[in-house]
Ligand code: FES
């Protein structure tokens with residue numbers, strides 16, 4: 257982030273705090289409750305997930321040739337595999353014979369070939385079909401069955417981005433990365449480059465499955481109005497109550513949740529103002545990745561729909577370097593609080609999910625300072641309307 261932008265943001269927060277105010281819209285807004293429950297809406301959202309670059313992990317999780325991980329995302333089983341030349345490839349983890357699953361473990365190392373569990377068709381790590389038992393029986397098979405279905409992929413800011421639909425000519429020679437760059441825009445790219453996440457390492461990854469709509473999971477990150485009550489026992493003591501800054505850059509969002517210590521900067525010279533020590537940035541990389549920028553680490557939460565009323569959430573922490581034993585203890589303690597706070601959020605989202613069909617509300621209100629929610633839902637609606 258540019259130095260002047262950092263100083264301006266701190267000034268913005270200090271002026272809100274002085275006026276007992278915050279970043280606010282002129283009016284409150286609302287969304288129809290059935291945006292969480294309508295099958296047709298969910299079908300379209302799921303389609304959106306298959307058309308956009310999404311993050312599936314971090315490059316440090318598969319550092320060596322033959323390292324891989326698998327996931328099922330939006331009902332697409334994928335395998336991400338480090339190649340001999342250091343590049344990464346992603347395939348649909350499904351055999352071209354009759355749809356058997358190839359890799360069954362969630363991750364592994366030293367993979368030389370992919371062998372289908374059903375009739376033992378064997379593929380190279382680059383996806384090419386190598387071995388077919390009793391090959392004579394398939395002597396006239398079509399060429400399209402001779403390699404796995406590849407997905408477009410790139411590594412950017414340390415993250416592994418892919419699209420859950422087959423690679424096309426336009427994706428090749430940097431095309432997919434260009435699409436991603438256009439979606440992110442210059443400001444967000446500048447911010448993400450500044451965090452140097454490509455040299456970070458993954459710490460304490462956890463997967464969650466919860467019976468809530470995926471947007472309810474994202475919603476919990478998008479405002480800090482709930483912190484006073486929901487996180488009373490965990491993190492509330494650190495933060496200013498319902499004071500924040502909410503910026504939108506195309507589809508991307510950057511919220512700033514200031515800590516109480518930010519007010520102490522009034523007494524300090526601007527040269528000593530460092531925003532990361534006094535507030536957490538929360539980025540929504542549309543549609544489903546949340547980055548929480550803390551002073552000495554970054555928390556990554558990736559939300560995937562798994563049916564209309566079910567969500568898979570992948571969470572991990574990025575550390576600037578491999579932690580020492582002391583570091584491990586320190587960050588574990590930190591994450592205990594983080595994961596407790598996450599459970600507090602899930603608990604609220606579950607309450608909301610259970611009332612969605614009750615008929616009590618036709619609409620949910622977004623307060624003038626809950627514009628983070630408003631932007632997120634408006635962006636989804638606008639994209640779906642264009643389809
Ligand atoms: S389904 Fe894979 S070998 Fe038959």
Ligand SMILES: [Fe+2]
Nearest residue numbers: 476487597601
């Ligand atoms: Fe929360």
